Amino acid sequence: MASSLYSNAQHVDFESVLGMDDPGMVSMFEALEASGLRGFLGCPAVVYEDALVDFFENASVRNGVVFSIVGGQVVEISEKLFAETFELPIDGLGDLSEMPKDTIFDARSIVSLSGEPINLSGRKNQMKMPYRLLCDIVAKAISVKAGSFNAITVEKFSLLTAVVCGVKMNWAKFLFGVLKKMFSAKSKQAKGFAIQISRLLATFPTVELGESSEFPASKILSKKTVLRFVSINDRDGAEEVTGAAKKKVVSKKRTAADIVGCWRPFLLWSWVSLLSFRPPRFFRRRQCFVLFL
Numbered sequence: 001m002a003s004s005l006y007s008n009a010q011h012v013d014f015e016s017v018l019g020m021d022d023p024g025m026v027s028m029f030e031a032l033e034a035s036g037l038r039g040f041l042g043c044p045a046v047v048y049e050d051a052l053v054d055f056f057e058n059a060s061v062r063n064g065v066v067f068s069i070v071g072g073q074v075v076e077i078s079e080k081l082f083a084e085t086f087e088l089p090i091d092g093l094g095d096l097s098e099m100p101k102d103t104i105f106d107a108r109s110i111v112s113l114s115g116e117p118i119n120l121s122g123r124k125n126q127m128k129m130p131y132r133l134l135c136d137i138v139a140k141a142i143s144v145k146a147g148s149f150n151a152i153t154v155e156k157f158s159l160l161t162a163v164v165c166g167v168k169m170n171w172a173k174f175l176f177g178v179l180k181k182m183f184s185a186k187s188k189q190a191k192g193f194a195i196q197i198s199r200l201l202a203t204f205p206t207v208e209l210g211e212s213s214e215f216p217a218s219k220i221l222s223k224k225t226v227l228r229f230v231s232i233n234d235r236d237g238a239e240e241v242t243g244a245a246k247k248k249v250v251s252k253k254r255t256a257a258d259i260v261g262c263w264r265p266f267l268l269w270s271w272v273s274l275l276s277f278r279p280p281r282f283f284r285r286r287q288c289f290v291l292f293l
């Protein structure tokens with residue numbers, strides 16, 4: 001089913017989120033837009049499920065170009081077509097390993113909830129709420145990773161840093177690289193970009209796309225879904241703190257083993273005393289007399 005291709009996906013309704021009453025959230029989405037990703041993350045949320053299934057079943061990468069067969073027609077997607085379709089920047093860093101370390105260090109404090117640099121091996125609840133959401137966006141819609149979305153990774157945080165600190169990225173190269181990994185042998189890259197691939201396929205006039213369907217509203221960030229995200233993360237954060245506090249409480253109840261352990265020295269002393277006890281002489285004689293009778 002094509003729906004499995006966007007089970008963890010996320011899209012953005014920029015018109016809706018930029019009109020929110022939350023300055024922090026609006027500022028984060030403005031930074032996302034300024035980075036040059038609006039055309040990619042906010043393109044029309046339409047998918048062609050039959051065409052997507054064909055595309056993913058037949059796709060391969062040759063000479064840096066993605067080829068596939070959809071409805072009997074050959075489609076060829078190059079980095080140039082990819083960049084033009086989504087109006088992506090083609091200048092700047094094309095590899096996250098080129099991200100300046102001092103910029104990453106600055107970003108660790110900028111996004112921090114406490115003001116102290118966050119731990120890059122920790123969880124996203126160290127961050128202010130807008131950046132927790134941004135962490136989800138880069139994981140689900142940009143790098144397309146499977147697994148836990150609560151954990152921070154160096155890759156996620158490098159992408160987040162590019163947006164927060166305004167680092168120029170060659171998003172065309174980076175995102176097309178993610179697309180190619182989806183069809184590369186032995187790659188562990190998760191499948192995704194369902195909306196974007198549907199839009200790319202629509203640029204081929206001879207390809208029969210089949211019926212279109214709307215992307216699930218629950219996976220599109222709007223005022224409503226962002227508020228729901230905040231509510232859930234506030235609750236989860238409170239539960240996590242409560243859980244941590246409970247773990248520190250040590251039970252004061254004493255087990256049966258503890259009680260026996262406490263009495264053991266006394267019992268041992270009593271037994272030794274009993275063995276070494278010699279009754280009075282008169283008592284011994286009387287006892288012997290009785291026995292002989």
